[in-house]
Amino acid sequence: MKIVHVTQPVAAGVAAVVRELAVSQRERGWSVAVVCPPGRLADRLRDEGVDVHDWPATRTPGPRTVTEVVRLKKILDRLDPHAVHLHSSKAGLAGRLVLRGRRPTIFQPHLWSFQTAHGLLRHVSAAWERLAARWAHQLVCVSDDELRAGRAKGIATAAEVVCNGVDTTVLRPRSRVAARRRLGLPDVPTAVCVGRLAPLKGQDLLLTAWPAVLASVPDAQLVLVGDGPMRDRWRAIGDHSSVRWWGHDTAVADFYTAADVVVLPSRAEGMALVPLEAMASGRPVVAFDVGGVRQSVGDAGAVVEAGNVPALAEAIAARLADPVLATGEGLTGRRRAEVLFDSGRVGDQIATLVDKLVGEGR
Template sequence: MRVVHVSQPVSAGVAAVVLDLACAQRDRGWEAVVVCPPGPLADRARAAGVEVREWPAGRWPGPAVVAESVRLRRVLRGLAPDVVHLHSSKAGLVGRLVVRGRRPTLFQPHLWSFQAVAGPVGRLSRRWERFAARWTHQLVCVSDDELEAGRAAGVRGDAEVVCNGVDTGRLRPTDRLAARWRLGLPDAPTAVCVGRLAFQKGQDLLLAAWPAVLERVPGARLVLVGDGPMGERWRAAGADPSVRWWGHDDVVGDFYAAADVVVLPSRAEGMALVPLEAMACGRSVVAFDVSGVRQGLGAAGAVLPVGDVDGLAAAIAARLADPVLADREGARGRRRVELLFDRRQVADQVATLVEKVVGRG
């Protein structure tokens, strides 16, 4: 069985899912190949012994799609896959234009394109997804909310929900003080936010809430882990000594361990990995009510309406001021991840879907 995973994102959540699936399928005895632009995903896949073919591709649609389609067609023709698994909207666009249903095709949006953009582009994205469903043998959604959004937009065809999973062996509860010492952070009430610095991820909303947190919990610290297109603008908006702009870091386990609470202020998600990773590390989570959050979080933290800055501040402050509450929620989260969101379960579910579409095709 040769499964080719095509992904335009090469970092963060989508890349992590792609690499986990490719490694699990290789361990199953299949031939898994990752097709992606140069970057961290390609480097890690090669280091893990997974075959990689480079596919230069940009994030957004436009005239470059023609050249990207030509390149991807050449790659897929040479690989002759049994199954093509397309990850994210850009790979879903180019991949389905190239394959057009001639090979068994799985499409995993990881967040519908029309949820990330508004206006004419969003409307065109809805029309495209409805049309491209004819070239999708299996739609794979990462949360019930994501599937519901697709159906509401008129996307039809066979669909299954396979929630994201995390490595519960690697991500485990560890000593908070030791993690702070390793990172050079002070021993103070600490909130951590991990994610790309982009409008969708909503760190500006968290920064707007932070002064109210400090009023309730003087001496609190906020650590922002990640970089991205909005980083320079947000940092220039004001320097606060209680906010640490850490930048990108591939090893996030210590940041979760150092936190009293982990914050997900995103405006949109499919099913974010950050809350699941924080839960695996036994940390309480405060998040906005975007797709997949309630399904993932359960009683392991607080969920606020998207954009509720005052509510976000109150929920963060409550957990920084009451470590017993935060630790109790963290323990619940750890149990929930072990039961429902271990990455081995995800790999088994996806393998079942791959075998199903091959059997049909």
């Protein structure tokens, strides 16, 4: 089996999914290549022995898109794979323009483009997805919510829901005190938020809620792990001694372990990896009710109305103030991660889809 993954973006959850699938499929004995822009993902894949082809594409459509499409066509023609797996909106745009259904094609949106666009662009994005649906043989959605959103816009491609997964052998419950010592954090009630500092991820909403959390738990601390375009602006909101601006860090396991609660304040998601990683680490999750969150979190924390800042603050404070509640939810989360969201199960599901798709094509 020869499969090519095409991805842009190359960071955060999408990159983690692509890497897991590429490594898993190579271990099955498949010939696997990843086409993506140069950077951390490409470097890591090469270190792990995966064939990588540079595709210097930007994250959003623009004047360079035509050149990007031409470059991608040359790469795919040269590789001549049995199937192509397109990840996220930009790769989905370029890849479907190149392939146009002539080769078995999987498209995995990882959150629809029209769910993050506004105004006219939102309508244009939805129209494009309806048009391009004919050029994908298999749609893979990471949550039931994501599939429903696509169907509501008239996207009728044959679809399967394959929830994101995490390596539950690497992420495990460990000593909270030891993790805080390694990170140099004080041993006080701790909320952790992991994610790119960008409007979609909603850290500004969490920072707005934080004073209410401190009113209930005065010695609490908030650790923000990540960097991004909103860092300087949002530091003005969260300019408080209890807020730690950690910046980007690829080794996030200790941060989950150090937490009493992990917070996901996103404005939109397909199915975020952060709650799954937190649950695998045995920590409860507090999140807004956006795509895939209820399906992933279940009883392993609190899912509050999207954008409801007071409710977010109340749920965080409750778990920082009540270790018994937080521990119980953490144990529930660990069980959910092992049974429902282990990355090995994800790899098996995708491999089955690819085998079926290529077999039908032959």
